[in-house]
Amino acid sequence: MFNYKSHSNIYQIKANKYLHNLNNHDILLTGMTGFFGRPVIDLITTYRKSNSCHGKLFVLTRDIFKAKSRLIDLYLDDIIFIEGDVRNFEFIGDLDYIIHGASVSNKEKFSGASELERFNVIYEGSRNILDIARINNVKKLLYISSGSVYGKPSSGLNIKEDFTSAPDVLNDPEACYSEGKRSAELLHKIYANKDNFDYTIARCFSFIGPGMPLDINYSIGNFIRDSLYEKRILIKSDGKAIRSYMYTYDLALWLIFLLFNGLDGHAYNVGSEREITIKELAILVKEIVNPDIDISIMNEQIDHSGSNSAAAHRYIPDTTKARRLGLEEWTELRTAIINTIQFQLSVMKSI
Secondary structure, eight states: OOOHHHHHHHHHHHHHHHHGGGTTOOEEEESOSSTTTHHHHHHHHHHHHHTTOOOOEEEEESOHHHHHHHTTTSOGGGOEEEESOTTTOOOOSOOOEEEEOOOOOHHHHHTTOOHHHHHHHHHHHHHHHHHHHHHTTOSEEEEEEEGGGGOOOOSSSOBOTTOOOOOOTTTOTTHHHHHHHHHHHHHHHHHHHHHTOEEEEEEEOOEEOTTOOSSSSOHHHHHHHHHHHSSEEEESSOSOOEEOOEEHHHHHHHHHHHHHHSOTTEEEEESOOOOEEHHHHHHHHHHHHOTTSEEEESOTTOOGGGOOOGGGSOOOBOOHHHHTTTOOOOSOHHHHHHHHHHHHHHHHHHO
């Protein structure tokens, strides 16, 4: 079964050279109470507890009770929860750094959140956070953006930070999200230049880790669910799309490092370069969980060339720029899948 304490200790050892900057700083996190941000909170609170560090950790959430229930394994006594909407909550006090990633959750998106709501949470939320940064004279802000800002590359190469394509706002149903992120990146530049604080952008790609939702539009999460609870894995495409997945604890280390060491005004791709097709991913999950189940492909003859969705293309980052700072990817995909499954089984056992 999954043991959070021993798991966290493994990553604390990897993280020591990245986390020493956490002492004596007050940090605000937004959009960090789900599976994506949970490891960030885990690494920060565990490091501070283990090293008797000072500094406050403020975590914005729309529902404190739900946030605490999702983070119950962590050092909650070291977190100051703020309940509110990222678009209009107020903060006045000591604050040194911000990691801002709030947007409409994938659960809400999957449940039918409107395009306007999704765009507004990103854009208006960023304006409010930037006003808070200005009022409180923060030293630096790390903005969590997305690889979707690049639109739908057609070169077949890994995507670099200087790629200048854009989402198809007229035809791509996900443009409300990707254009929201692009607009927020511009806001960060405008505010930072005007109000004289540093900022770095992390353009995040695809991830897997403990607490990953298994019942929404994540292929890898669906495959894990199918392999655990169904008689077959269902691929809802032709299986040829190319993806990569970074473990969320590697992601957390990259984000914390970029907060303190990313160059001012620069964007960095964050994700894995270890590519895998969706069909190969399904086969890997099957081998790990249950080799006896079948794999079914729903649309073997699908033609991606006419797809309106940016999700249909090859989606792999070029992370050379981040790796030149000394970052690396530590966790193999197989290990990431195993840890995610063990966490899921531990949760089911405790219910």
